[in-house]
Amino acid sequence: KYTKFSISYYWINSLDQKTFIYSRVENVAIPSGEENKTAALSYDHRIMLFENTSSTGTYYCEVKWNDIQKMGKGVFVLIRDTGYINTSYSWEILITLTVLLAVLSITATALLLWKRK
16 A cells, blocks of 8 residues: 655745646565565655756655655755855944944043043
C-alpha cells in the first residue's frame, strides 16, 4: 500500500501563490524479510537556476500516498540580483550619535564653566 507514492516540490511566493516546480512518482520495492518495518528514504532535488528575484519565497516538499499527504516545513529562500550590496548603517549611526553626544556634552560643560566665572 505504501510502496507507491508521489513527491512534489513547489514554492509559495509573498502573495501566497503556489507554483509547482517538479513532481515524480516513486515505486519502492520492499526486500524480502523487510515487510512491516519502518524505512526512511532521502530524496534530493536541486533547483539549478533562478529566473529572477521574484523566485523569492518558501519552498516545500510534499509526499502523497493513497490516503495520506505529508508536507515539509518549508525552506525560505531569498533571491538577490547580481551585484547586490547589503547596506547596513548601524555602525555609522552609532558613531554619529556618540560624536554628537560628546560634542553636546563638551559644549554644555564649557558653557557651565564660562557662566561660573
